[in-house]
Amino acid sequence: MRLFALEEAQEQNGRRQGALLLIVAAFVLVNAIGLSLAVDGALRWQHLWAPAVWLLLMGAAHGVLHRFKPQRDPFFLPLIALLTGWGLVLIDRLAANFLARQVIWLVLGTAVLLTIAILPRNLRLLRRYRYTWLTGGLLLLAATLLFGVNPSGYGAALWLPVPLIGQVYFQPSELLKLLLIVFLASYFDEREALLSTSRQQGWTGILSYLAPLLLMWGFCMVLLVWQRDLGAATLFFIVFLALLYMATGDGRFVLAGGGLLLLAGVFAYFAFDLVALRIDAWWNPWPDADDRAFQIVQSLYALAAGGVLGQGVGQGFPVYIPVVHSDFVFAAIAEEWGLVGSLGIVMVFVLLAYRGMRLALLARRPFQRYLAAGITILISAQAVLIMAGVTKLLPLTGVTLPLISYGGSSMLISSAMMGLLLYMSGVSEEIRQ
Amino acid sequence: MNSDTSIGKISQLLRVILLAFLAVAFSLVFWTVLRAPAILARDDNPRRVESELRIQRGNILDRTGALLAESQPVGETFVRHYPLPAASPVVGYYNLRYGTAGIEENLDAYLRGETGSFWQAQQRDLLHAIQTGRDVRLTLDADLQARADTLLGERNGALLLLQLGANGEAARILALASHPGYDPNSLDENFEALSSDEAAPLLNRVTQGQYQPGPVLQPFILAAALDRGIVTLDEAVDHANRPVIVNGTATYCASSPPAAATWADVLAHRCPGPMQDLAEEMDAAALRAAFNGFGLTEQPELPLNTETAVSNPISRTDLALIGQDTLVVTPLQVAVAWAALAEDGRLPALQLIEDLQSDTGEWVTPQPPAEITTTAVHPEAARAVRQTLPTDNQIQAFSTLVLSGPDGSTNGWYLGLTPEQDPAYAVIVVLENSSALADVEGVGRGMLTAVRTP
Numbered sequence: 001m002r003l004f005a006l007e008e009a010q011e012q013n014g015r016r017q018g019a020l021l022l023i024v025a026a027f028v029l030v031n032a033i034g035l036s037l038a039v040d041g042a043l044r045w046q047h048l049w050a051p052a053v054w055l056l057l058m059g060a061a062h063g064v065l066h067r068f069k070p071q072r073d074p075f076f077l078p079l080i081a082l083l084t085g086w087g088l089v090l091i092d093r094l095a096a097n098f099l100a101r102q103v104i105w106l107v108l109g110t111a112v113l114l115t116i117a118i119l120p121r122n123l124r125l126l127r128r129y130r131y132t133w134l135t136g137g138l139l140l141l142a143a144t145l146l147f148g149v150n151p152s153g154y155g156a157a158l159w160l161p162v163p164l165i166g167q168v169y170f171q172p173s174e175l176l177k178l179l180l181i182v183f184l185a186s187y188f189d190e191r192e193a194l195l196s197t198s199r200q201q202g203w204t205g206i207l208s209y210l211a212p213l214l215l216m217w218g219f220c221m222v223l224l225v226w227q228r229d230l231g232a233a234t235l236f237f238i239v240f241l242a243l244l245y246m247a248t249g250d251g252r253f254v255l256a257g258g259g260l261l262l263l264a265g266v267f268a269y270f271a272f273d274l275v276a277l278r279i280d281a282w283w284n285p286w287p288d289a290d291d292r293a294f295q296i297v298q299s300l301y302a303l304a305a306g307g308v309l310g311q312g313v314g315q316g317f318p319v320y321i322p323v324v325h326s327d328f329v330f331a332a333i334a335e336e337w338g339l340v341g342s343l344g345i346v347m348v349f350v351l352l353a354y355r356g357m358r359l360a361l362l363a364r365r366p367f368q369r370y371l372a373a374g375i376t377i378l379i380s381a382q383a384v385l386i387m388a389g390v391t392k393l394l395p396l397t398g399v400t401l402p403l404i405s406y407g408g409s410s411m412l413i414s415s416a417m418m419g420l421l422l423y424m425s426g427v428s429e430e431i432r433q
Numbered sequence: 434m435n436s437d438t439s440i441g442k443i444s445q446l447l448r449v450i451l452l453a454f455l456a457v458a459f460s461l462v463f464w465t466v467l468r469a470p471a472i473l474a475r476d477d478n479p480r481r482v483e484s485e486l487r488i489q490r491g492n493i494l495d496r497t498g499a500l501l502a503e504s505q506p507v508g509e510t511f512v513r514h515y516p517l518p519a520a521s522p523v524v525g526y527y528n529l530r531y532g533t534a535g536i537e538e539n540l541d542a543y544l545r546g547e548t549g550s551f552w553q554a555q556q557r558d559l560l561h562a563i564q565t566g567r568d569v570r571l572t573l574d575a576d577l578q579a580r581a582d583t584l585l586g587e588r589n590g591a592l593l594l595l596q597l598g599a600n601g602e603a604a605r606i607l608a609l610a611s612h613p614g615y616d617p618n619s620l621d622e623n624f625e626a627l628s629s630d631e632a633a634p635l636l637n638r639v640t641q642g643q644y645q646p647g648p649v650l651q652p653f654i655l656a657a658a659l660d661r662g663i664v665t666l667d668e669a670v671d672h673a674n675r676p677v678i679v680n681g682t683a684t685y686c687a688s689s690p691p692a693a694a695t696w697a698d699v700l701a702h703r704c705p706g707p708m709q710d711l712a713e714e715m716d717a718a719a720l721r722a723a724f725n726g727f728g729l730t731e732q733p734e735l736p737l738n739t740e741t742a743v744s745n746p747i748s749r750t751d752l753a754l755i756g757q758d759t760l761v762v763t764p765l766q767v768a769v770a771w772a773a774l775a776e777d778g779r780l781p782a783l784q785l786i787e788d789l790q791s792d793t794g795e796w797v798t799p800q801p802p803a804e805i806t807t808t809a810v811h812p813e814a815a816r817a818v819r820q821t822l823p824t825d826n827q828i829q830a831f832s833t834l835v836l837s838g839p840d841g842s843t844n845g846w847y848l849g850l851t852p853e854q855d856p857a858y859a860v861i862v863v864l865e866n867s868s869a870l871a872d873v874e875g876v877g878r879g880m881l882t883a884v885r886t887p
Contacts, residue, residue: 019822242446245442249442290477297477298771300468300472301473301475303461303464303469303472304469304470304472305480307465308465309559311561317480318481334465339465342461343461343464346454346457346458353450353451361444362445368527373443373446377446380453380454381450384450384453387457388457391457391463393460409496
């Protein structure tokens, strides 16, 4: 009986995932066709080939997961498909010259996602060699200090050229996001009990809190000072604080961490022009609308032009926003799909957060719990930071909108994280059963 | 701890995440809905320019259908083109950087196609349909306009040609030229130079140029005097050619009157001296009434920017009678007064719009200007003054040099009618800093000849 029930549940999972994917596919294809009609007045292959590749990839992913991971969460893949498919339409719309490259990254990302999702024991590998992974990630990051470049020719040199392949760059801080979450999950898994009792142990106990807190803060400051990578530094610290809170349940240290973050922000404001510019542009962009605050002001124009229903795909003017295809893709969504479309994106991330945190709740092993929560918090925080930046709710931090924005490293690492969630969802469901 | 703690905290963290997304949602509503109207209206919003560029404005045509302004497609946008730059005093310009002028300004909403209903506009916005404007047909004649431009040549001045209406109809503007002018096709390159040019090429001298009228007022004052029975044309005048000193400059008759001159000779020879004799019987109030009667103190209604002439109270009647007091006039005002004389004293309305295209593309004659029932003078007085004017080849004219500045500079004025019996066309020409009457007469006669023999 139990076996039949399990098989039925697996079939139901497959049907649900398939049905959701069909809806997503319809949405993406309609928009790709709409873009072609809006831009060229006819159906052109140049606008359809990327969605076709995407459709094949998602179809393959559906088949592979159904075959090898029947107990997975059926919502993750459709949500990933919606974000990546919409992202491809957007990149075609906003920076068509980057489309082929993004498709390649999507192919690689899907391969990584599936590999991680179906390979057994990959969590053990991550956990066992956590120091090696983290050290490797830090070394790569350190290498950007020596060999770092910026593919656009200006701005922070956060990328490393990929050897033997011309014009392809990798951003180590993206990889470090994942490695840091793995490390922290492992760290808190081991120290959970110690941390929870340390409050009763006086200064020694407090130091066991403070030491990693200050170490992490110090690391983020180094990242900020050396690399001017405000986004990554903020994200690392947010994830760390959230996991620390999860492990200890003590809000005071989170408050202290928040205070340190604020302090770092004040320091950065006076120390670095880039940070000062972003904070000034956030506080009051209008006096400098033609110069230093041009990007955020153009973003606000895009939001306003979108209104409730949007201008329609290919029919707005989001390209007035500098680097719209990377940092400001959310503003382009708001202009062409309106409030309805942009709230839709918010809802997709809300669903991802909900399913990810649900996964953490259901996880039986602390490492998986911390890992699922860490990944979910990172993706959510990254989405919130950039969406809040684009809508002038927070200063801009220069992070990408996960799985949508143009960016190979981001696509690859986000896919890897989603692969881990898919892997764990299968495991936790099995355990639950 | 313990796993239970971390499990409990996961729910709290999820709530924090959801709150953060909720804040983003509120921020979205704020910018896309609540603040959107204010943001979109900002001048530095490039979307305003983009949407402007995508409007296919209506054509401006002359009375025969010849193009005076059109929107030419360039990719997804349109560029305004003016095939006859000489028509710029009427057509004006439409420029993204420098705004609008002339018909382009005054019929802007119509040319942009903003005459449809609210729902039509919403539908168009939703479908991103090209906003197509309506065409406008003017009373202007492209050939005559080009001719007027040629006749003025390099001289600064103004020219207005009217087709007089029969049976109380409005007088149609056939040509309206102002020099120096500008080419509306090259405003982007030249606007700064044009706007700082002392010769004021952007000024429409016909509708906005304010001139000292001088003896130009003579036919109107005399018509009013005749109308009120103050003088008769065969009444003798003493010393018709006596000098009048204005700002230290002596002015005389334009040509020598006979020794035993009458008021008819005063008009024919444009003598200033006897005009001042009327001061005894035409006080400031009567003179003011005469000016008002001929429409010299208010601007006629036209879809062009006009300048209301300064109409300060008359300070010295003797100077007002020779047009050297406070009253200054535009050529447009003089044209209306002149047309009133031609139309037996009836003050005509002016017409510049012949037809407007409806939403369905049909031509619709606009509501005719409200008929002006004002009569400047009785028909007899108007005809009597007309008959006194010298006639040559069916053209009746009154031309004079007007002292126009303290340095003794003069403007040449020409007021012409044709044919003499039942005038169908009237022309007003002003040449600035002109000291030879033959110049302005040549321009005026050339214009009337052109309109009679197309």
